[in-house]
Amino acid sequence: MNAHNSVSRRALLTGGLAGGFLLAFHLPLRAAVNEPVQPPDTTDGKFTPNAFIRIDPDGMTTLVMPQVEMGQGIYTAVSMILAEELDGDWSKVRLLHAPANEKLYGNPIFIIQATGGSTSVRAFWKPLREAGASARAMLVQTAATQWGVDPLSCTTSKGVVTHKESGRMLTYGALAAAASGQTPPKDVPLKDPKDFVYIGRPFKRLDTPDKVNGKAVYGIDAIVPDMKFATLAQCPVFGGKVGKVDDRAAKKIPGVRKIVVLDDLVAVVGDHMWAAKKGLDALVIEWNEGPNAKINSKAIWDDLRAASAKDGVVAKSTGDIAKGLASGEKLEASFELPFLAHATMEPLNATVHCKPDSCEIWTGTQIMARVQSEAAKAAGLPIEKVIVNNHLLGGGFGRKLEPDMVVAAVRIAKQVDGPVKVVWTREEDIQHDVYRPVYRDTIAATLSDGRIVGWKYRIAGAAIIARWLPPAFQKGIDIDAIDSATDVPYDIPNVHVEYVRAEPPAVPTGFWRGVGPNNNVFAVECFIDELARKAGKDPVEFRRGMLAQQPRFLSVLNLAAEKANWGQQLPARVGRGVCLQPSFGSFIATVVEAEVDEQGEINLRRATSVVDTGIAVNPDTIVAQVEGGLIFGLTAALYGEITIDKGRVQQSNFNDYRMLRINQTPKIEVHVVKSGEAPGGIGETGTTAGPPALRNAIYAATGVALRRLPLDRKLLAAGKKA
């Protein structure tokens, strides 16, 4: 495959943007995602039946990737789905990053052209199968017409149409020119899953060979002739402005070419990053910090706690909550989650060439079309004058669902003659993130005869959706913030869920891998363990008793318990914790085994996940995503916290915003259950599962019921009790 080939975006695809967000969240998209790339062109001999597939006369098949590759393996999964229904030749597949074009490549779940929320396979499963099947039908029809036979008497395999009776065969390449004039048929039948030849088998990823030898090109690797290099400083206080800049020392540094001073940031442009960085360090900048300089974490938490004491907007109500809470033994607890930075391994960057009448951008983003439109605004140009070249992403995790880095780079590039690569230092990346918001969740529940009879759950936190996808923010409810709170799998007769919108002052907040479910699954699953203890029941047994109507959950829970040796004796201060989650359309049970030493330090011993994600397109990728997701979540549970003092972020790099390392990584086993159900999401599931399962393991090992992340070791030293 050739992942570099984003340059062909102009040649291959052109088209306008759809006007804004048209439909409500979670509605199937209009048929537009399956529109032809361009009017059928019968002159070049190429067959371009839709936005995703092009077949050249030599049989080379180009697949256009509507979702971006940030490590989750989606380029391979998308290719497998297309090739499956197309019956294409896997050896002749070439991949292209999709250009900015919301109409063609909008995500059917979000409507906008975005990769996130573990939606890629769920959203594109049907449109891609239809695209492949319709292209196949056109090729078969073309062959059948040439041969004068019934299309139903023809078969296809690996890029060849065969008429069995007569033994005649034609390759897709040979049919391309003739097929190109056809109108795509409607309602083409899709394969019976039992006939799948690609889907469900472990396929080697298409993007990885270039990642072992330095050839893969990420946004930060873009090389544009004659480009300069820049790095920037934004006001350390959120919302602050540039006051005075003394650039005398910086200008003397060899290789420094220009100092760009904007109202809210300063950038140094040089011959290379080192000159830019030394130049930036040599600047003396006085900031006008503004009112946010008074903000600190304590005040933010005080505000959030006060907000979470108030009634919220009702997101779900079943049974009679007043009655439910009035009967039996009552337990109440609050759970708190901190701000988190994304810290993608590839620091934020964008290379931009602004000219008076056009702007070209090289970057890696999860939101192609939005980057294009926001860049156009920043450049003061019409959208069609802005070209965005997308690249492989060195991690996304939601950070690149925001366009701010590209907007800043465009504003800097407007002051520079020629192209400029703007690279954030790690410190700038961590201190100017769009953070996972703080959340506080309070649950009150009642137990009667060892069963939960009342469940009142209140979530308090920022409404990211209100900013990011306004049409989906309705009646005061952030559908992401309540995700996995309103569909708790347990059989509880009286349930009440409400949401309090509480925006932290000044700190920008956004999506972070695992999104809403991270928050809700943590609170719910931790609290379930506390209820189990109160009821005197084993945590797995307690859950089982509430899952009679939930065979898929029950089955993954039972298998996880078995694989993790649940119930077998463990040494002192070692525990197992379980987490069951309904998130992202998948059914997952996870058991973490951990040891807490006498000082309270936590040692991860083992993690076991059982995953029912419906049809597993590329099973090994599913295993890999859950393995990696668990580590991402466990990292946050052990270390993740961004704190604010004097309006600024206190962490700056991997020395004080720590990551789990290989020597701390437990043994991880992931079991994928065979299923014929529609595919679920997977990329974020492990992240959601890790923290509650670990916390419950610690609860089992020590009896201490931690209710905040990151897990506070000080509370875990020997002798401490809940």
Added chain:
Amino acid sequence: MATTLIINGETKSFEAPPDMPLLWVLRDILGMTGTKFGCGIAQCGACTVHVDGKAVRSCVLPVGAVTNRAVTTIEHVGSTPAGAKVQKAWLDAEVIQCGYCQSGQIMSAAALLAATPHPDDSDIDAAMAGNICRCGTYVRIREAIKQAANGRQS
């Protein structure tokens, strides 16, 4: 003043201040972008290259300190026996997700295997703990190093 380095067996001359980290020479002067910037303070290992066969963090290594020494980068590590084994094992075990840290992971693993052909878990921990992977591929990194050491086929 021109600086001369031996990179991947080739002599390269270029203008650079002696305190400029090798990372930026590779990426921004020589256009060799396989070596990655991650943190700039030797905390993450994304920038790992070999100098005289040893794994070093190029983000804090002044170019003036490696004049006339043999530098190997990810672009060329496949021509060493250990590097080739590691690259193959990485693909066989399907280690990679986003891949951004993997240049550094592979360079650290190749240096480990060149020095310690049959590493145990603690050798792997010691050699690889300086390399952060945000995608969390550590379980497979460990497995792939063992595969590479054993010459096992997947």
